[in-house]
């Protein structure tokens with residue numbers, strides 16, 4: 001998997017960028033607020049079809065015109081494709097258009113063509129923040145490797161929404177309870193398929209993440225456990241109906257999933273230090289890359305934003321050693337300092353200044 005070229009037009013603080021990354025390790029250095037995270041976000045957009053950080057798509061559009069564009073040539077299994085994403089602001093809303101090799105595509109059809117594993121500082125919340133962050137982790141990986149997962153995910157979200165509004169109508173006696181039956185069945189069908197994919201993903205991630213974490217930390221034990229819906233989801237949905245009617249929302253199903261993260265046998269959420277959290281998240285991300293490679297036969301492009309800060313010298317060295325897989329890596333840092341000796345010499349190093357990529361020094 002390779003990003004051969006990237007062109008940004010009016011994307012966040014990039015008015016115009018044309019870039020050809022190297023096939024291995026690419027390092028982008030820049031001070032705060034210069035565009036490092038924006039650059040990685042644009043590459044992630046090509047893989048996921050939506051930004052994992054923007055709350056509104058219109059945030060992606062720069063000051064110049066009503067339109068932002070991300071265009072790239074990517075290569076998978078020796079085959080090149082041209083991906084174009086354009087985001088046009090129309091009043092309050094933004095419209096996204098996607099083309100692959102000149103053919104318009106729906107957003108749900110893009111994931112899987114170009115695959116990435118993304119780590120950025122927002123992901124540090126993975127250990128400490130709420131379960132939706134951990135569900136997003138699994139979704140980000142699964143949309144790229146399981147055909148149909150993206151479509152199921154969005155169908156499931158619609159079913160939950162429609163069931164919730166029907167619950168309120170049934171509670172208000174505007175609809176008979178039997179009207180819920182078809183939604184219960186649909187919820188259980190789609191929900192079971194999502195849960196099965198997620199359980200399988202955690203099973204594959206578990207040992208790989210533990211091995212990465214042990215290697216980077218010098219022996220800490222990382223454990224992951226999927227906490228999914230009951231095995232007989234239809235029965236559980238049925239049994240929860242009285243409670244759901246009282247609350248006006250659906251209480252069982254994979255929209256309530258979580259992944260338990262433990263370090264040396266204890267819940268990481270409560271006590272892991274900053275550096276330990278970072279190590280755990282990076283290890284899970286490296287495991288994700290390994291799972292993507294195992295499932296698809298190709299390593300994803302690794303996008304690591306400011307990954308080295310807060311790690312001690314030994315952890316940095318071990319982490320970078322873990323990146324010696326044959327794939328393409330794009331890594332950012334405020335300074336060249338934290339890179340262990342030799343790494344910068346083996347990389348394509350560029351500097352980012354005010355939304356421009358320039359040579360360093």
Ligand SMILES: Nc1ncnc2c1ncn2[C@@H]1O[C@H](COP(=O)(O)OP(=O)(O)OP(=O)(O)O)[C@@H](O)[C@H]1O
Nearest residue numbers: 012013032033034035036037038059060061062063
């Ligand atoms: N839609 C937009 N239009 C113009 N500028 C934007 C837009 N969205 C974000 N920016 C600007 O982009 C700049 C760079 O952001 P980015 O997050 O990429 O910085 P960074 O290099 O990662 O910095 P840090 O080291 O602090 O993480 C910010 O100053 C932000 O104000």
Ligand SMILES: [Mg+2]
Nearest residue numbers: 036037305306
């Ligand atoms: Mg940043």
